[in-house]
Amino acid sequence: MLAKRIIPCLDVDDGRVVKGVQFKGIQDAGDPVDLARRYNDQGADELTFLDIGASYKSRATLLDVVGRVAREVFIPLCVGGGIRTVEDMRDAMNAGADKVSVCTSALRNPGLIAEMARAYGSQCVVLSVDAKRCGADAAGRPVWHAFAKGGREDTGIDAVKWAVQAVELGAGEILLNSIDADGTGAGYDLELTRTVIEAVPVPVIASGGAGSLEQIARALMPPGPEGNSGGDADAALVASMLHFGRTTIAEIKTYAESKGVTVRW
Amino acid sequence: MIGVVDYGAGNLGSVMNALARLGIGARFAAGPEELNPGSSPFDGIIFPGDGHFATAMNSLEQSGYGRALTEWIGADKPFLGICIGLQLLFERSEEAPPSDGREVRGLSVIPGSVRRFPGRKVPQIGWNQTKARKGSRLFAGIPEDAFFYYIHSYYADPVSPDDTAAEADYYVTYCSAVERGALAAVQFHPEKSGTAGLMLLENWAGGL
Numbered sequence: 001m002l003a004k005r006i007i008p009c010l011d012v013d014d015g016r017v018v019k020g021v022q023f024k025g026i027q028d029a030g031d032p033v034d035l036a037r038r039y040n041d042q043g044a045d046e047l048t049f050l051d052i053g054a055s056y057k058s059r060a061t062l063l064d065v066v067g068r069v070a071r072e073v074f075i076p077l078c079v080g081g082g083i084r085t086v087e088d089m090r091d092a093m094n095a096g097a098d099k100v101s102v103c104t105s106a107l108r109n110p111g112l113i114a115e116m117a118r119a120y121g122s123q124c125v126v127l128s129v130d131a132k133r134c135g136a137d138a139a140g141r142p143v144w145h146a147f148a149k150g151g152r153e154d155t156g157i158d159a160v161k162w163a164v165q166a167v168e169l170g171a172g173e174i175l176l177n178s179i180d181a182d183g184t185g186a187g188y189d190l191e192l193t194r195t196v197i198e199a200v201p202v203p204v205i206a207s208g209g210a211g212s213l214e215q216i217a218r219a220l221m222p223p224g225p226e227g228n229s230g231g232d233a234d235a236a237l238v239a240s241m242l243h244f245g246r247t248t249i250a251e252i253k254t255y256a257e258s259k260g261v262t263v264r265w
Numbered sequence: 266m267i268g269v270v271d272y273g274a275g276n277l278g279s280v281m282n283a284l285a286r287l288g289i290g291a292r293f294a295a296g297p298e299e300l301n302p303g304s305s306p307f308d309g310i311i312f313p314g315d316g317h318f319a320t321a322m323n324s325l326e327q328s329g330y331g332r333a334l335t336e337w338i339g340a341d342k343p344f345l346g347i348c349i350g351l352q353l354l355f356e357r358s359e360e361a362p363p364s365d366g367r368e369v370r371g372l373s374v375i376p377g378s379v380r381r382f383p384g385r386k387v388p389q390i391g392w393n394q395t396k397a398r399k400g401s402r403l404f405a406g407i408p409e410d411a412f413f414y415y416i417h418s419y420y421a422d423p424v425s426p427d428d429t430a431a432e433a434d435y436y437v438t439y440c441s442a443v444e445r446g447a448l449a450a451v452q453f454h455p456e457k458s459g460t461a462g463l464m465l466l467e468n469w470a471g472g473l
Contacts, residue, residue, distance in 0.1 A: 001393070001394055001434065002389065002391050002392070002393045002415075002434075002435060003391060003392045003393070003394075003412055004391075005391055005392065040459075045391070045392055070278065070279060070282055071282050071285070071286070072286065074279070074282070074283055074286070074456060074457060074458065074459055074462060074463060075414070075457055075458075075459055076414060076416075076457050094278070096278055096279065096282070098279070098457065120315075121315050121316065121317070122388065123315060123388050123390065123416045123417075124315075172388060172390070173390060201385045201386055201387065202386065202388075202390075203386065203390045203391070234386075234390070234391065235391070264392040264412035265412070
């Protein structure tokens with residue numbers, strides 16, 4: 001059985017892990033290499049590093065961190081934040097990343113996804129979608145827009161259609177962040193997760209809103225008969241709950257397993 | 266000393282990092298001439314990487330590595346293929362269907378084909394349980410049904426079940442490792458598979 005993945009996300013700003021609420025109100029959460037080591041020891045299935053610093057120096061610092069982590073942690077590493085060109089991707093891959101995630105740069109230039117997939121293969125290209133609820137369609141179903149620039153800019157693009165288009169261009173995985181839920185601890189936006197999973201034939205990582213073990217397990221569980229219990233995601237991204245020591249990867253996995261989710265030990 | 270073949274694709278640094286962590290001496294091979302079975306400086310060859318079957322085969326043919334690898338394996342010298350390094354051992358792949366009547370031939374060391382997963386969610390990305398054959402040298406001491414990290418759209422389908430060293434399930438039960446004499450290859454990425462992956466690399470290198 002393929003296991004559902006638990007992926008700690010490290011938002012890194014100038015060499016420190018930070019964590020905000022709904023993309024604002026940043027708090028320091030520690031040293032990225034120390035945290036990466038700790039999560040690996042706890043059984044993390046993968047690690048995601050996002051450079052949220054604006055400067056060139058911040059990115060160079062992050063790539064140095066990734067290189068140090070890659071020498072001692074032998075699980076997949078994903079790097080995102082400010083990757084705008086295939087050359088940026090190459091720098092990240094050479095530093096030790098196994099894949100990169102793109103968000104704003106792909107919204108500006110969708111052809112970048114195809115270029116990256118040609119250079120390294122789809123399995124190395126993760127499309128990060130920052131989605132926010134923006135009203136409803138004629139049938140009353142919610143509509144999500146894809147946001148750019150770390151959740152600050154509404155592109156007006158339908159987030160679900162964008163995910164479909166990106167996969168057609170060559171994205172091999174979708175990292176799906178709910179801006180509404182991010183950092184609130186109120187639970188993942190499972191309706192969003194299920195809608196995207198039904199729309200794309202690639203793995204979807206649910207992100208944003210984890211506040212309890214129950215919510216993480218629910219994101220990974222299949223939908224119930226009434227169609228609204230589990231999120232059916234292939235992986236769950238977790239940040240605050242881990243960084244601030246409220247839980248461990250092993251606790252998350254033990255709980256998810258008790259709910260019938262296949263996890264890796 | 267282990268020689269790692271760099272044919273210009275994939276993240277080979279992670280293989281080097283893993284070998285360094287295990288204290289196993291390794292360097293990139295300087296060229297196909299270093300794979301001459303009689304005069305090679307290497308005790309074993311690792312052929313890692315991702316990539317498209319046709320692109321990889323073209324690159325191997327142009328660089329001369331294709332022939333060198335076939336001779337190395339033909340002489341029953343220690344070999345470990347990873348990911349595309351497993352698929353290229355076979356005769357053909359659905360990833361590179363014949364065009365204009367011309368077939369893209371793999372190294373054809375193992376009889377069989379490489380097929381696309383018959384399901385919706387492809388590639389398979391993630392940790393999958395891997396059931397090793399009893400008595401496998403590669404998997405010695407590794408817990409039964411251990412998880413390894415996979416990322417691939419195509420899987421190997423050997424003609425002879427004897428070539429299969431381990432199996433995994435994704436839409437089908439498929440061959441995820443082969444072992445035959447000094448020849449070994451795995452579909453997953455041991456260098457990204459945590460403790461189980463490091464143990465497998467150590468098992469392989471320890472037998473040299």
